[in-house]
Amino acid sequence: MQFIDRAEIEVEGGKGGDGIVAFRREKYVPAGGPAGGNGGRGGSVIFQAVEHLQTLLDFKYNRKIRAEHGFRGGPNNRTGANGSDRILEVPVGTVVYDATTAEVIGDLIAPEQTLVVAKGGKGGLGNKHFLSNSNRAPEYALPGLEGERRVLRLELKLLAEVGILGKPNAGKSTLIAALSAARPKIADYPFTTLVPNLGVVRNPTGDGTVFADIPGLIEGAHHGAGLGHEFLRHIERTRVLLHLIDITAPDPISDYQMIQEELEAYGRGLAQRPQILAFNKMDACDRSPAEVEALASHLNQLNPAPLFRISAVTGEGLDGLMQEVWKTLDRMAQPEGDRVGV
Secondary structure (H helix, E strand, O other): OOOEEEEEEEEEOOOOOOOOEEOEEEEEOOOOOOOOOOOOOOOOEEEEHHHEOOOOHHOOOOOOOOOEOOOOOEEOOOOOOOOOEEEEEEEEEEEEEEEOOOOEEEEEHHHHHHEEEEOOOOOOOHHHHEEOOOOOOOOOOOOOOOOOOEEEEEEEEEEEEEEEEEOOOOOOOHHHHHHOOOOOOOOOOOOOOOOEEEEEEEOOOOEEEEEEOOOOHHHOOOOOOOHHOHHHHHHOOEEEEEEEEEEOOOOHHHHHHHHHHHHHHHHOOOOOEEEEEEEEOOOHHHOOOOHHHHHHHHHHOOOOOOOOEOOOOOOOOOOHHHHHHHHHHHHHHOOOOOOOOO
């Protein structure tokens, strides 16, 4: 399935039905009076967040969406039927913007949450509405109003509690495959991960925690270099960042600093998000223990976050790493006044 996380569409609520001019024509009612019914309301365009979708692909080819028009009124004061609402399913995590003003219209972050993005027009009034002492036989009615029309920009920001960061080939996809049932494409060349991968990892309580494997970042990503800049938005909602550093790389510390600079440049508080660091690929490391310790000491000076030595391939160090992840998530879930050591 093609992963689309941005789309621009035009939506329009249905036009309200027209009111009508009609008079009562009853055999024993000599002055029947006006009896034109009101038009029905136009349908609205409504977004509904659902869990079974993870892409905006449906909107790539369906860019103009309109709800049903309301129906005109009828004689004998009958109101026209309302137009049907157009309900569109979108993935949980979809942010809806007005494409003209860039205003955020809504953020659909909960399953079954709904958002009206284009209201239907009101139905027109029939001539019955205009009956008065001075006008006993009004011969006019009002047309229905046009529905609301908008051009929208949709952006999908995946919902995950833990975001896995690192340069290309740092082992992010291998790690998420080892921790969860996700089966991302894995190979030894840059940009294997072309889309964010989600994996559900069972925590000690038995609940599922969503991890997101974000495509590798390279220098200049926030300006559009490489692939990762397209997906930085997907870690905006994460609570914890798990930063993988390839211990077999020529300069692991430089790799770490580059990623941090990209987070700083992107903004939105990503660089200040709680981080857990991990030297990955320890099974393939040809550095001496002293060299690894020197790198760890240098990294600790840059960022005193917890640092683990792991191998996503062999499973080395993963138990300790996950214990720290659960501990950090539990600590963040506590009310601010109850936190210890924060």
